[in-house]
Amino acid sequence: xxxxxxxxxxxxxxxxxxxxxxxxxxxxxxxxxxxxxxxxxxxxxxxxxxxxxxxxxxxxxxxxxxxxxxxxxxxxxxxxxxxxxxxxxxxxxxxxxxxxxxxxxxxxxxxxxxxxxxxxxxxxxxxxxxxxxxxxxxxxxxxxxxxxxxxxxxxxxxxxxxxxxxxxxxxxxxxxxxxxxxxxxxxxxxxxxxxxxxxxxxxxxxxxxxxxxxxxxxxxxxxxxxxxxx
Ligand code: DC
Numbered sequence: 001x002x003x004x005x006x007x008x009x010x011x012x013x014x015x016x017x018x019x020x021x022x023x024x025x026x027x028x029x030x031x032x033x034x035x036x037x038x039x040x041x042x043x044x045x046x047x048x049x050x051x052x053x054x055x056x057x058x059x060x061x062x063x064x065x066x067x068x069x070x071x072x073x074x075x076x077x078x079x080x081x082x083x084x085x086x087x088x089x090x091x092x093x094x095x096x097x098x099x100x101x102x103x104x105x106x107x108x109x110x111x112x113x114x115x116x117x118x119x120x121x122x123x124x125x126x127x128x129x130x131x132x133x134x135x136x137x138x139x140x141x142x143x144x145x146x147x148x149x150x151x152x153x154x155x156x157x158x159x160x161x162x163x164x165x166x167x168x169x170x171x172x173x174x175x176x177x178x179x180x181x182x183x184x185x186x187x188x189x190x191x192x193x194x195x196x197x198x199x200x201x202x203x204x205x206x207x208x209x210x211x212x213x214x215x216x217x218x219x220x221x222x223x224x225x226x227x228x229x230x
Pocket of ligand 1 (some may be wrong): 017039040041043044101104105106108109133134135136137185189
């Protein structure tokens with residue numbers, strides 16, 4: 001990061017899928033008046049494109065060759081919420097479909113894909129105060145973030161939360177299926193060679209197993225306030 005970044009504040013929140021990152025990050029971004037950047041949504045948008053165009057998400061060369069055609073854009077609506085555009089089409093809703101998760105995980109393993117997205121993510125942090133969540137924000141994307149939090153919860157707790165979320169969305173799945181997919185994604189995300197999920201040395205770990213949303217939010221805001229005094 002260069003000197004011009006220093007005026008802006010960055011809060012990096014990393015952790016495995018289903019740990020509550022996005023709900024918590026969105027909420028604290030609102031409280032603090034920062035921009036919330038959901039980086040998983042970017043990988044999901046690429047995954048969505050591969051699925052729609054019958055490209056094997058595990059085929060790095062094919063995915064890389066397709067990237068310039070995607071016209072990937074992140075925009076923010078009047079509601080302040082992040083929208084993902086794919087060739088001008090708003091795909092914010094469909095990238096949440098359960099079948100997009102494994103495609104997103106597969107495309108995110110390619111170093112070329114990650115390199116392609118790096119500048120897009122860094123520019124958002126240069127131009128805005130951000131709460132950015134993902135897997136490699138504190139380690140790779142924003143290594144000089146003002147606050148780094150590594151958010152975790154037990155796999156069973158994460159599967160339980162995800163099951164409720166899918167039920168609310170009207171796309172229910174069984175606990176066993178969800179738990180198996182969480183295990184699979186955890187393995188993919190932590191074992192890939194390119195920017196694997198790991199806790200940055202200077203990150204604060206927050207385990208939300210057994211904590212309510214409010215309690216998790218309070219704990220997170222406490223960590224932030226210690227490092228970014230109001
Ligand atoms: O957080 P999520 O489930 O929406 O992320 C989708 C996939 O993208 C997930 O398998 C991990 C990957 N990802 C990543 O590799 N790096 C990020 N910064 C964010 C997500």
